[in-house]
Amino acid sequence: MSLFGTSSSFGTGGTGVFGSTTTDSHNPMKDVEVTSPPDDSISCLAFSPPSLPGNFLIGGSWANDVRCWEVQDNGQTVPKAQQMHTGPVLDVCWSDDGSKVFTASCDKTAKMWDLNSNQAMQIAQHDGPIRTIHWIKAPNYSCVMTGSWDKTLKFWDTRSPNPMMSLQMPERCYCADVVYPMAVVATAERGLIVYQLENQPSEFRRIDSPLKHQHRCVAIFKDKQNKPTGFALGSIEGRVAIHYINPPNPAKDNFTFKCHRSNGTNTTTPQDIYAVNAIAFHPVHGTLATVGSDGRFSFWDKDARTKLKTSEQLDQPITACCFNHNGNIFAYSSSYDWSKVERKGPALEPRPPPQASHGAVHAGAGTGCRFQAWSRPICVI
């Protein structure tokens, strides 16, 4: 049964008809599919924080909705609830106590979704689509940080319609991450700004981009004392940069590595380069996972500078990923990411038209994850 409405018949029921007839490229890792996935590409995933017992997964999609599933210990996913926006949802995050979910959308608003009462109310307003949303919990304040394409970064106390603070950025916000007391925002035109959040948010430093291409995703990592010490930045041309804020030896400690490219060793055919769509760090081991438009995900060890594992290639790009709070579960979504678009007459059409979009939860042996799940909605763009 599906709590999400009956927009697609395939969405109802367990693993669906496709489970038996699927070719390997759809779910080559044999991960568990999440039931009742969204009808369109999934833009973001977020697992619940440790303060909430159990594992709950939130996914926002281009079908204007945000869905919540409970991921049980035996691997089954149970759809729980859903909220709608009037535009595609670009980012989601949880509050630290696990009672609220914040969603940011192209309709220039952000909403706070109270899971207990299943009510959502608007808490933020921008002049342009809101691209990122994060919850900040400081000792003396807590707020929601929203980054938008209107070149501003705003901080909202959820009780007031006006922002607590608004910071101007040089360009549109493309991605951001927050680990108190540090926040990193990557903007258009290869801008990179680090903010410090103690007392009140302020710009800490603008960094020259370590990458030559457009920034796509960013994730902060912590040191052995569990303090944020640097970030990983991914670009649209198959490269990730590891950058420390105050390294003892910047030339040696900061580095970039290539990823999500095909024909690695084959030099005769041109190498295909794909975009890195998301980066996530394992909360316990500190290893990082990257997912790309080539339809693969990979795990890396940044300290040993090695690749740990790469998945098989899925038939569609992987658009988002996240770890749960103890790192046992790795969730990734397989859906069209519009990296290949072609003009056909007066409109933009994706090339080729996708058949389905999936959300998958995966656990691989050897990296400390334990669980796999899959989901399989039909999507028509």
Place this chain on the structure above:
Amino acid sequence: MAEGDVEWELSKENIQPLRRGRDISALHQALSLQQEASNSTVCQHRQAFEAELRVNDGEDPLDVWDRYIKWTVQTFPQGGKESNISVLLERAITRFAEEKKYYNDSRYLDIWLKFAEHCPDPLDIFRYMQSKGIGVLLSAFYIAWSEEYERMGNYKKADCMYQEGFKCGAEPREKLMQFHRSLQARVSRHVMSAIADQDSSEEDDAMEIEEPQRITLGELKTRGKKKAVAPINRTGNRVIKNPRGLQMNAPLGPVQNSCLMVFDENKASFVPQEPKPESWMALPSSRAKENEQRPDKWTNIKMPQKSRFGQVIRAPPSRPNFQPFVEECDLPPTMTPCKINPSVNLVLSARKLCREETPLKRLQSHQQQQRDEGRAPEQSMYCKELLFSGATEFCFEELRAERFRQKYRNREGSDS
């Protein structure tokens, strides 16, 4: 409206004049927006244009570019870096560089002429355009070229341009004739006044000067130990009129010992060399970047002495007298002076000397890229052209959001 007038009066110097004049309401709006320092509406407007550039691919893509450029010029009266106008013009030109159907479109010519205005050497641009055949059937092209020659004082060539225009059958013909007539009037006025000046200067020696003339163009004094003095040859009315106290024996005529042959159209004996029309590989340079230095010989530069240990000694910057307050926080800002370790030449190796980033080279490399497309060692598996086709870049989400907005608008349109 009275307040608007005041704003305009106060900012007169900052407004770049437009040939066709500025829309007064747009000007007021732009100036008031700048005073409030709120640019969100401008930002949104620009984003809308950028989106339209990528999504709209109908019969006439030039139309979007044309409107975008006109809006930018009206909204940013100073025409500075914020407006991104030079990037925009360059992109527009490059985008349609191969599309012959636009070569004699007056909007495309307009863009080229604006581009030429931003270049240090517009004549180069005009010659390039002629060789390619851009705008050769339009009067505005010849008028602009001729005006450039006139600005440089080359009246003969200026007149030539009009002849060229008539020969090529530029349209509209009446406009060409009208401008030609006004050029001829200006030239004759100039010739008359030049003759009058020459006549009057001969009488100057005998004439009494009513007011004491200030020596505005006095000799340069040297400063410091350097004694080299640049040779001074001043020409012009002031000096010819023999200020009191400074007797010159002969009126200064054409400078004898300069290497440049100054064109004097009265003599019409010497014509400055026109570069032979050669086939153009690419556009001449446009961006008048101030801080770009032409690479030249490094004279009088001494390398710092290396110490015994092979480290380059640099004097540490002087410490301030007071104790700067350092706030304790997790991420202390680094304030220590930077010592360049010679083994880590990251800064120096990133820059390649003699790599002038001119639009000439950019267009060349762009064309080279297009030829090399099949042979590239790497291929980007995403829609590069769409992301970067405007003046600023787009990300996949912005493209998709624009598509969503279009669909939504169409749906609304069909419903109502």
